[in-house]
Amino acid sequence: MSPPSQDVVQLFAPGTVVRDRELVIAGVTASRLAEEFGTPALIIDEDALRERARRYADGLGARWANSLVVWASKSLPVTALYRVMAEEGLGIDVAGAGELVMALAGGVDPARLVLHGNAKTDDEIARALAAGVGTVVIDNFDDIERLGRLSIRAQSVLVRVTPGVLAATHAAIATGQDDSKFGIRLEDFAEARRRIDATRWLSLDGLHAHVGSQIVTLEPFVEALERLGGLGAFGVYDLGGGLGARYTYADQPPSVEAYLDALTMAARASLPAGARLIIEPGRSMVAEAGCTLYRVVSVKRSATRTYVAVDGGMGDNLEVSLYGQRFEATVATRVGGSTRCSVVGRHCESGDQLVESVELDEPAVGDLIAVPVTGAYCLTMANNYNGALRPPIVFASRGSARLVRRRETYEELLGRDVLA
Numbered sequence: 001m002s003p004p005s006q007d008v009v010q011l012f013a014p015g016t017v018v019r020d021r022e023l024v025i026a027g028v029t030a031s032r033l034a035e036e037f038g039t040p041a042l043i044i045d046e047d048a049l050r051e052r053a054r055r056y057a058d059g060l061g062a063r064w065a066n067s068l069v070v071w072a073s074k075s076l077p078v079t080a081l082y083r084v085m086a087e088e089g090l091g092i093d094v095a096g097a098g099e100l101v102m103a104l105a106g107g108v109d110p111a112r113l114v115l116h117g118n119a120k121t122d123d124e125i126a127r128a129l130a131a132g133v134g135t136v137v138i139d140n141f142d143d144i145e146r147l148g149r150l151s152i153r154a155q156s157v158l159v160r161v162t163p164g165v166l167a168a169t170h171a172a173i174a175t176g177q178d179d180s181k182f183g184i185r186l187e188d189f190a191e192a193r194r195r196i197d198a199t200r201w202l203s204l205d206g207l208h209a210h211v212g213s214q215i216v217t218l219e220p221f222v223e224a225l226e227r228l229g230g231l232g233a234f235g236v237y238d239l240g241g242g243l244g245a246r247y248t249y250a251d252q253p254p255s256v257e258a259y260l261d262a263l264t265m266a267a268r269a270s271l272p273a274g275a276r277l278i279i280e281p282g283r284s285m286v287a288e289a290g291c292t293l294y295r296v297v298s299v300k301r302s303a304t305r306t307y308v309a310v311d312g313g314m315g316d317n318l319e320v321s322l323y324g325q326r327f328e329a330t331v332a333t334r335v336g337g338s339t340r341c342s343v344v345g346r347h348c349e350s351g352d353q354l355v356e357s358v359e360l361d362e363p364a365v366g367d368l369i370a371v372p373v374t375g376a377y378c379l380t381m382a383n384n385y386n387g388a389l390r391p392p393i394v395f396a397s398r399g400s401a402r403l404v405r406r407r408e409t410y411e412e413l414l415g416r417d418v419l420a
């Protein structure tokens with residue numbers, strides 16, 4: 001039996017409550033947020049975000065003194081987020097020049113940046129080196145050639161290896177298996193090391209592995225760590241990200257603390273005691289802090305179901321159509337209810353669904369729908385399908401809300417066109 005739909009509040013950020021049947025997010029009612037910022041809009045509970053960053057940083061620091069939590073910024077690359085994470089003392093993982101630019105604009109200390117990417121261009125590497133990025137993660141032999149050629153001063157590098165660990169997650173976000181497009185094969189590591197050592201400026205400080213995303217068991221992380229330990233003693237071990245978020249009632253991902261316990265226990269057994277331990281959480285850092293507010297545009301009753309069509313969809317959330325990710329939803333002003341509905345988007349594809357089947361309270365045109373756990377990888381992949389404008393991002397905290405990225409405009413939509 002599915003849980004009563006008012007339980008949906010458990011999936012939102014911890015500061016979310018229901019008052020007079022309405023969702024109140026970080027002290028701000030859903031209807032006030034929608035009125036002030038329009039829909040669709042991504043609402044981030046800033047306090048929940050900071051609390052999660054501290055839980056990670058304090059938790060890892062308490063278990064392994066020489067350590068750093070690096071936020072995988074691909075999960076929600078917005079300048080204001082970079083600023084928050086920098087204020088909380090985290091390092092930042094940037095994959096490519098765009099994320100680098102936003103991180104620098106957010107005031108991140110370049111020395112705390114970790115540059116990733118399986119296809120870093122000359123231009124991206126040159127920009128990162130010019131900015132003084134602290135660590136570059138080498139993903140392949142071409143990276144070694146490029147970095148060796150473009151570096152003009154000492155540069156710390158890690159080698160990302162493919163640990164040969166297949167984690168149970170969607171194929172599109174599993175990255176640790178043999179023949180992954182990411183990383184250097186374990187058997188090629190010695191050759192990579194030889195080539196790095198032959199460069200003038202690159203200093204191989206350690207190893208990196210990332211086994212994938214939305215992983216809800218601890219074994220793959222431990223296995224990957226053990227494989228890194230098997231490659232020898234280094235000063236740095238970067239264990240990547242990957243811990244899953246709780247999207248549905250059934251999801252039970254390990255807590256941050258259980259994850260850190262497992263990693264540090266395995267590190268004690270397999271890694272040098274003084275080594276620096278780095279982790280790169282993305283999804284588990286930001287997913288739960290975010291929720292998306294939509295407005296119902298149309299309600300259609302077919303023979304088999306009730307379609308609730310909203311003013312967003314796969315333009316702001318591709319997780320459903322790319323990975324089949326299940327989300328929950330509620331009418332934001334009438335939490336609860338028992339009308340089984342399909343919440344669908346406004347885009348021209350039948351696959352444009354937000355929630356295939358969910359119980360709502362008699363949704364009507366003009367109602368607000370809230371979808372929890374949209375903080376990670378939703379805005380990241382927002383697009384202009386059907387000319388949709390990419391939504392704004394709003395920080396809510398202690399009863400007030402502020403815009404940190406405004407909605408795109410139609411002028412911006414036309415702004416790059418070149419007409420003869």
Ligand SMILES: Cc1ncc(COP(=O)(O)O)c(C=O)c1O
Nearest residue numbers: 072210213241242280281282283
């Ligand atoms: C190298 C690297 N580190 C960290 C992450 C973050 O993973 P997650 O968001 O699942 O924590 C990713 C995500 O793809 C990644 O590629």
